[in-house]
Structures are given as structure tokens and as C-alpha cells.
Amino acid sequence: MRRLILLIPLLIFLGVAVFLYRGLFLDPSELPSALIGKPVPAFSLPSVQDERTLTQDDLKGRPALLNVWATWCVACRVEHPVLNRLAEQGVRILGVNYKDDNAAARKWLEEFHDPYQLNINDAQGSLGLDLGVYGAPETFLIDAQGIIRHKYVGVIDQDVWREQLAPLYRQLVDEAGQ
Amino acid sequence: MKRLTAALLAVLCLAGTARAAIDTYEFADEAQRERFRELTKELRCPKCQNQDIADSNAPIAADLRREIHRMLGEGRSDQEIVDFMVDRYGDFVRYKPPVTSRTFLLWYGPALLLGAGLVVLGTIVLRRRRVENAPVAARLSDQERARLDALLKSTFADKTSND
Numbered sequence: 059m060r061r062l063i064l065l066i067p068l069l070i071f072l073g074v075a076v077f078l079y080r081g082l083f084l085d086p087s088e089l090p091s092a093l094i095g096k097p098v099p100a101f102s103l104p105s106v107q108d109e110r111t112l113t114q115d116d117l118k119g120r121p122a123l124l125n126v127w128a129t130w131c132v133a134c135r136v137e138h139p140v141l142n143r144l145a146e147q148g149v150r151i152l153g154v155n156y157k158d159d160n161a162a163a164r165k166w167l168e169e170f171h172d173p174y175q176l177n178i179n180d181a182q183g184s185l186g187l188d189l190g191v192y193g194a195p196e197t198f199l200i201d202a203q204g205i206i207r208h209k210y211v212g213v214i215d216q217d218v219w220r221e222q223l224a225p226l227y228r229q230l231v232d233e234a235g236q
Numbered sequence: 237m238k239r240l241t242a243a244l245l246a247v248l249c250l251a252g253t254a255r256a257a258i259d260t261y262e263f264a265d266e267a268q269r270e271r272f273r274e275l276t277k278e279l280r281c282p283k284c285q286n287q288d289i290a291d292s293n294a295p296i297a298a299d300l301r302r303e304i305h306r307m308l309g310e311g312r313s314d315q316e317i318v319d320f321m322v323d324r325y326g327d328f329v330r331y332k333p334p335v336t337s338r339t340f341l342l343w344y345g346p347a348l349l350l351g352a353g354l355v356v357l358g359t360i361v362l363r364r365r366r367v368e369n370a371p372v373a374a375r376l377s378d379q380e381r382a383r384l385d386a387l388l389k390s391t392f393a394d395k396t397s398n399d
Binding site for chain 1: 283285295303323325327328
């Protein structure tokens, strides 16, 4: 019994060590979204390309990636070719052009190819605020009913897509097919 | 000279951005200004995570300050404003997270650890005091006393034989 008591400090040390070791691999800049499981907030905003007014109902129908981007966002430029490739593979990608200049955004889409099926012009950042966006790029995975199911903060590259987002997206497509 | 002017201009521009965190907002009265100060201190900037939104220069912090100012103007309560932020950014934005089953350890962990430490310390002190206050005869068991006697005897025996 006495011997066991002597082991207690070692056990405490091991417990703390496990916690700290795990902490080494956590990314504190990635916040869990408060909107998982909730519908995309209501909005009524113009489209980037034309005079159409878009609302949350335009996002429904099929699962999609809702990608928050801007021309002032350097990392979005890195992400753009990946989105182009995904769009070619048939992934439905919707854009939120966040606090951007509309002319610059149109030029960007002409120059670098447009992977978005529709693009919301959120010049004031009001939709971004309702979505809890705190930087770009951020990408939401929404299901066919327009419910937010997952959020990814940062640049989507091939690895992120393959390992994290593709399985979820496929699952949503399967759900919608049933 | 040209260079110096350029440098000075650059410094002036930087000074401008550094001051941006203290934007100029109009308030209805002093109480409202105080609430604004409290709220922006209590809410955390989602982007630059170790700053409150009063302190941060990040564009998102400026947006949130503007939102808070707008909501104060609309006469919303502090709780409503905090809820508005939590709905969008999660409990993370609060420097004072609510007490839930997930944050229980965060709130009461230190007190629990302190309590455990006091219990351990108390046991050690009490046990020691019990030994010290006991009559000398009670401190050793019969077996221990026999062993002590044997040891003392053998030591003295060694000493005498060495002399």
C-alpha cells in the first residue's frame, strides 16, 4: 500500500505528459464552428456575376462546398486551382465573395477560371459575420437541405480534400441520393 | 532628404493603423461607453486569439466592434450582445466561458487540486503529530524494540572489543 502511494507522483506526471504531448499536435487557430448542424443563416445578397438576388434557398438541392474567398486573400489564390480541379470532377462549389471589390472579383474569375456554380457578393461582410467567418479562405460543407455539416478553416489542398473533406462530401451525396 | 521624408511619411502611416484600434464611436451617454468598453474587453478576437476585440487591430475585430456599437445603439442588453457573438463564433469568443459539463474542470479544476493538496498535507501533519505526541514506549512495537536492543547491544559489544 505504501509503495502504491509512492507511485502517485509518477502517475500524475504521466497524465500531464500525455495531455501536453497531445497539445503539441492541436492547432489552436482552428476554431470549431458554432454553426455545425444549423442551417445557413438567412441572407439576401446580389450575385457577383449578374443582377440576380441570391438567398439561402439557392444553396439547397444538392450537397456543396460553400467557399468564402476574396481577391485580397493571398491564400485563396493558392486554393483556387484546387477548387478548379474539384469543380471539374463534378463537386458543387458555391462562393461567398467576402468583403471584396466586385470588379476585382469578376476579373479574378475571368483570369483564373470560375469553379463556382454561384457566387454571393457579400461586400459588407454581413453574411460572413453570420457565418462566423474570421478569415479567408474558409469552407463550409453543406448538405442538400442547406444545413452546415462541417467547416474547414484554411487552404484546401489535395491532401485535405482526400483525407478530410472528400469522405464527408461523399457521405452527404449518398444521403441526398436516398 | 527625400528618403527621410519618405521614412517619416511611412511612420506616420503606421501610426495611423496603430491608432485604428481606438476608433471613434459616438455614444448616447457615459454608461453606454462604459458598457462598450466592458464588452469589447470581455470578448475575444477569433483571429488573433490572445487579444480581446478592444485591443486587436485585425479587420474582424474592427467589424465586431462596429457590430457591438450598432447593437448598443439599438438598445440591446449585454447578454443579447454576448449571445449574438457566441451564436456565430462559439464559446471561444468569451473570456469568461459559461459553466457547463465541458468547462467544469476549467472552472473548478484548480479548486479541486488545491483541496486535494490540503487533504494530503493535513494527513501528513496529523500523522506526524500523532507519532510525536505518543509516549516514547508507544512509538515502537515490541518487535522493533527487541531489534533496537539487539542493535545497541552489538554496537556496544563491538566498541568494547575494539578498545
